[in-house]
Amino acid sequence: MKRARAAIKRASVSDRSIGAPGEGLGARVDPERLRVRELGSSQLLRGGELEGPTMPAHLEGADLERHVEERVLTTTLDKAVSWARSNSFFPATFGLACCAIEMMSIVAARTDVARFGYEAFRASPRQADLLILSGRVSIKMAPIVRRIYDQMLEPKWAISMGACCSSMGVFNNYALVPADKFLPVDVHVPGCPPRPEALMHGVLKLRKMVLDDPDMSWRERYGAVGTEEALPGA
Amino acid sequence: MSPVGQDTTGQSSDISEYRKREQSITLSELDGPAADGEAADARQELLTLNFGPHHPATHGVLRLLVTLQGEVVRDIKPIIGYVHTGIEKTAEDKAYWKVIPVVERMDYLAYHFNAMTFCGAVETLAEVEVPRRAEYLRVIHMELNRIMSHLVWLGTSALDLGAISMFWYCFREREKVLDLFEMSTGQRMHTRYFQVGGVIEDIPRGYAEKLGAFVSEMPGRVEQYRALLHSNEIVLQRLRGTGLLDAARLLEFGVTGPLLRAAGNPWDLRKADPYCSYGDFDFKIPIGTVGDNYDRFNVRFAEMDESVAIIGQALEGLPEGPYITSDRKVALPPRHELATSMEALIHHFKLVTEGFRVPPGEVYYPIESPRGELGCWVRSDGSAKPARVHMRDPSFVNLQAFSEMAEGGYIADMIATLAALDPILGGIDR
Numbered sequence: 001m002k003r004a005r006a007a008i009k010r011a012s013v014s015d016r017s018i019g020a021p022g023e024g025l026g027a028r029v030d031p032e033r034l035r036v037r038e039l040g041s042s043q044l045l046r047g048g049e050l051e052g053p054t055m056p057a058h059l060e061g062a063d064l065e066r067h068v069e070e071r072v073l074t075t076t077l078d079k080a081v082s083w084a085r086s087n088s089f090f091p092a093t094f095g096l097a098c099c100a101i102e103m104m105s106i107v108a109a110r111t112d113v114a115r116f117g118y119e120a121f122r123a124s125p126r127q128a129d130l131l132i133l134s135g136r137v138s139i140k141m142a143p144i145v146r147r148i149y150d151q152m153l154e155p156k157w158a159i160s161m162g163a164c165c166s167s168m169g170v171f172n173n174y175a176l177v178p179a180d181k182f183l184p185v186d187v188h189v190p191g192c193p194p195r196p197e198a199l200m201h202g203v204l205k206l207r208k209m210v211l212d213d214p215d216m217s218w219r220e221r222y223g224a225v226g227t228e229e230a231l232p233g234a
Numbered sequence: 235m236s237p238v239g240q241d242t243t244g245q246s247s248d249i250s251e252y253r254k255r256e257q258s259i260t261l262s263e264l265d266g267p268a269a270d271g272e273a274a275d276a277r278q279e280l281l282t283l284n285f286g287p288h289h290p291a292t293h294g295v296l297r298l299l300v301t302l303q304g305e306v307v308r309d310i311k312p313i314i315g316y317v318h319t320g321i322e323k324t325a326e327d328k329a330y331w332k333v334i335p336v337v338e339r340m341d342y343l344a345y346h347f348n349a350m351t352f353c354g355a356v357e358t359l360a361e362v363e364v365p366r367r368a369e370y371l372r373v374i375h376m377e378l379n380r381i382m383s384h385l386v387w388l389g390t391s392a393l394d395l396g397a398i399s400m401f402w403y404c405f406r407e408r409e410k411v412l413d414l415f416e417m418s419t420g421q422r423m424h425t426r427y428f429q430v431g432g433v434i435e436d437i438p439r440g441y442a443e444k445l446g447a448f449v450s451e452m453p454g455r456v457e458q459y460r461a462l463l464h465s466n467e468i469v470l471q472r473l474r475g476t477g478l479l480d481a482a483r484l485l486e487f488g489v490t491g492p493l494l495r496a497a498g499n500p501w502d503l504r505k506a507d508p509y510c511s512y513g514d515f516d517f518k519i520p521i522g523t524v525g526d527n528y529d530r531f532n533v534r535f536a537e538m539d540e541s542v543a544i545i546g547q548a549l550e551g552l553p554e555g556p557y558i559t560s561d562r563k564v565a566l567p568p569r570h571e572l573a574t575s576m577e578a579l580i581h582h583f584k585l586v587t588e589g590f591r592v593p594p595g596e597v598y599y600p601i602e603s604p605r606g607e608l609g610c611w612v613r614s615d616g617s618a619k620p621a622r623v624h625m626r627d628p629s630f631v632n633l634q635a636f637s638e639m640a641e642g643g644y645i646a647d648m649i650a651t652l653a654a655l656d657p658i659l660g661g662i663d664r
Contacts, residue, residue, distance in 0.1 A: 098342035108405030175320035
């Protein structure tokens with residue numbers, strides 16, 4: 001059912017090009033024609049043509065209902081935005097230890113994360129919205145990790161990759177600190193180190209989370225509103 | 235102004251205007267004394283730049299305080315400790331055989347080497363005889379690990395130089411090595427395959443064929459990488475003559491491994507002090523000439539070839555026999571014996587609960603890791619836990635020479651030099 005609908009939509013898009021029939025994409029668009037098209041969009045929705053024999057819309061009643069249902073997809077803006085967001089994370093190029101090597105290999109050829117749209121690693125935290133903590137976080141490194149996370153813009157997410165930054169892993173000693181102590185982690189990926197497939201599974205779990213839970217900052221997600229250290233304007 | 239690329243003077247037809255102009259820029263005026271007030275002051279101005287610990291080109295969480303004069307690096311101060319994990323201290327708290335997975339995570343691209351140096355030290359202390367088959371299996375895994383480490387190095391270093399395609403190719407081959415590891419040990423990284431007294435399991439059926447296919451394929455791949463980089467004008471310009479340091483100075487710093495060999499000193503512990511049956515194999519030690527970044531690249535390329543040759547020989551001459559020592563005091567008895575032999579059950583119980591005791595003493599066991607001399611110093615007080623474990627990590631020692639290599643060069647060359655140094659911060663900070 002869904003597939004048939006998509007096919008109809010595709011056909012209708014290719015039927016009506018913006019320019020005159022026969023003009024390619026690169027062709028000059030006549031502003032007059034564009035104006036006519038704009039005005040006639042309701043006409044198109046009702047099953048008519050911009051010009052030609054079916055210029056006045058001829059569909060009525062149930063036919064019209066069905067026609068609109070087939071052509072128009074309605075959703076909320078939030079859903080559309082979180083759909084786009086969840087399919088294009090920009091992870092920060094941030095490696096800590098062993099897991100960083102496996103994190104690099106999710107971009108490489110075998111487990112090509114570009115299939116899902118997460119391949120654009122960003123070196124600046126200002127451009128990234130996903131922090132993958134790949135490796136052990138020492139006490140010396142923890143404030144820096146937190147600072148990098150704070151520099152990222154909302155909405156942002158964090159994945160703790162591997163046993164070390166989730167629970168200190170095989171090293172249960174004075175030097176390390178689990179990421180949950182200083183960072184709101186969204187997804188924990190177990191393993192030492194996790195396989196690239198496991199990390200990919202973790203990112204896809206996060207995708208589901210973002211789809212279900214749109215447009216919330218981490219403070220809203222984890223009930224931390226009011227814990228800001230410096231309020232804007234204060 | 236003549237168009238770039240056209241020679242108008244007619245003096246030398248093969249050097250373009252652009253190249254001439256590039257070559258005419260010298261650093262001498264930056265070094266010279268201030269000639270005229272304001273302009274010279276501006277030239278003398280120094281800028282201190284914080285580089286890292288979060289930076290994609292530092293190969294980990296290394297932090298560098300770089301003082302620049304224009305684009306020229308005048309001073310570098312490395313700051314380390316951002317992945318300090320307390321591995322040496324943790325090792326004191328664990329039975330000998332439980333230390334192995336902890337030290338493996340130290341230099342995380344050379345896990346088999348970490349395990350080897352620790353196991354070798356304990357075997358020397360406890361005077362455990364390692365079967366020849368186990369030694370050959372260790373050599374196979376270590377040399378595969380060396381290839382894997384060099385592949386990751388090559389991919390990321392080429393990425394630093396701006397060649398992203400090398401990364402894809404190198405990681406493709408790395409996956410093949412990891413498949414072999416997974417087949418024989420069950421894990422991709424940190425396999426805990428090496429055991430005191432041998433290896434934990436024999437290689438499975440079909441492994442030899444798969445390894446043979448890899449051995450026959452890999453030299454061609456290395457040749458492809460070489461073809462891709464060695465005739466690349468940009469790579470040559472970036473590598474030749476940068477990061478230069480001669481062998482005598484490197485030795486003063488204690489630098490070993492490919493860096494020292496690139497400067498022309500053929501020091502390799504596999505030849506100089508053969509351990510783990512390396513004396514059985516016929517291989518060469520690749521060396522460079524002057525010790526610039528170009529030599530360092532070439533030496534590692536050639537080392538991959540040599541490693542493949544060693545694996546081929548080890549696979550061909552793989553002796554039959556046990557893969558772990560029959561000394562029940564240090565190695566677990568086979569599973570089937572537990573049902574029939576009381577003695578085996580007691581040994582199993584003692585090993586699993588307390589571990590084995592090692593006679594008092596201390597030992598230093600150096601091996602040749604992908605980055606140089608990796609040594610493990612173990613002191614035993616006669617109990618089932620080591621009194622002290624110390625690692626001599628090559629990355630840590632090699633990093634000392636970095637400021638001398640990069641000072642006086644451009645900051646872009648500093649990145650290339652750091653890449654050619656191949657530091658692994660997990661090993662440096664431990």
